[in-house]
Amino acid sequence: MSSLFSKTITLERETRIDDEAFRNLRDFIYEQSGIYIGENRKYLLENRLANRLRELNLKNFNEYYYFLKFDPDRKQELTKLFEVITTNETSFFRNPPQIDVFQKNVLPEIIESQKSTRSIHIWSAGCSTGEEPYTLAIVCHEVLGNSIGSWDIRITANDLSEAVLHTARRGIYSEYSLRTTPPGIIARYFHNEGGGRFRINEEVQRLVHFGQINLSDRLQVRRVERSHVVFCRNVIIYFDDDMKRRVLAGFYDNLLPGGYLFLGHSESVHNLSRAFRPVQHPGCIIYRKEPSA
Numbered sequence: 001m002s003s004l005f006s007k008t009i010t011l012e013r014e015t016r017i018d019d020e021a022f023r024n025l026r027d028f029i030y031e032q033s034g035i036y037i038g039e040n041r042k043y044l045l046e047n048r049l050a051n052r053l054r055e056l057n058l059k060n061f062n063e064y065y066y067f068l069k070f071d072p073d074r075k076q077e078l079t080k081l082f083e084v085i086t087t088n089e090t091s092f093f094r095n096p097p098q099i100d101v102f103q104k105n106v107l108p109e110i111i112e113s114q115k116s117t118r119s120i121h122i123w124s125a126g127c128s129t130g131e132e133p134y135t136l137a138i139v140c141h142e143v144l145g146n147s148i149g150s151w152d153i154r155i156t157a158n159d160l161s162e163a164v165l166h167t168a169r170r171g172i173y174s175e176y177s178l179r180t181t182p183p184g185i186i187a188r189y190f191h192n193e194g195g196g197r198f199r200i201n202e203e204v205q206r207l208v209h210f211g212q213i214n215l216s217d218r219l220q221v222r223r224v225e226r227s228h229v230v231f232c233r234n235v236i237i238y239f240d241d242d243m244k245r246r247v248l249a250g251f252y253d254n255l256l257p258g259g260y261l262f263l264g265h266s267e268s269v270h271n272l273s274r275a276f277r278p279v280q281h282p283g284c285i286i287y288r289k290e291p292s293a
Contacts, residue, residue: 017046021061025049028068032078033160034216034247035085036240048084052077083163086238090128092135092173092181095233097283098262102229103139105281106260110228111143113258119152123227123254125215126235127157130168130208131177134200136231137207138189156224158213165210171200216243221250228256234264241272248273258291 025045026037058064068074093099114120124133133155140153159165175196178186190198213220230251236244251261252275269276269287276287
């Protein structure tokens with residue numbers, strides 16, 4: 001009994017993160033990704049990184065920090081780190097009021113303004129497993145109909161995690177991912193693979209181009225083709241105010257004059273940027289880069 005009790009205490013101690021290790025990991029994650037983890041979320045690192053310690057056979061979080069800093073395999077582990085600290089809860093046609101505004105107001109306005117070039121670029125800046133950019137591609141098909149073949153529609157879809165990008169490129173989704181999708185849309189744009197799995201149609205898939213990006217890296221952001229619309233929903237909520245301002249400045253520079261920024265329903269540019277004009281719609285607010293800018 002005494003031996004078992006001692007072993008239990010040892011295991012518990014090794015799954016706790018001390019203050020020094022927390023500060024080191026928090027600062028390292030912030031430097032690498034812009035994601036800020038406050039003191040009140042120490043448990044998040046303990047819970048999400050415990051499996052990484054077991055996988056790497058490390059005794060504590062300090063050893064994990066030094067692994068990330070100095071081990072020859074640190075680049076591969078950094079990818080794993082990004083996967084476990086980011087949340088990828090999403091679905092097709094998520095936040096219907098925003099998608100409705102994009103379909104009925106924003107996209108028709110852009111189509112009208114681009115009649116001469118017939119070229120539209122949309123950036124999904126935190127695309128997760130692909131539901132958002134594929135939703136935007138479906139909306140483009142719905143609005144343009146048979147004429148879409150005469151348009152150059154390019155949707156750039158980026159995320160920090162290579163794992164979610166791999167899922168997005170496959171284009172196969174569960175019924176749960178389609179829980180907010182109208183049945184008619186499923187019938188037109190998905191192939192039922194059986195077993196509750198649905199594959200996105202190739203005509204939708206070809207509009208979307210996936211790639212890894214770190215929004216805290218201004219050089220990477222500057223390489224993204226300038227956009228008529230930027231979607232970045234439920235991403236900047238993970239940044240501190242300084243990083244939010246830098247990311248918003250990157251979106252502003254990327255947007256063409258008159259372009260629109262869509263943020264998550266709980267996110268705002270209030271007290272962060274005066275560069276965008278809020279545009280109120282039923283159920284949501286979007287942000288516009290003024291044409292004269």
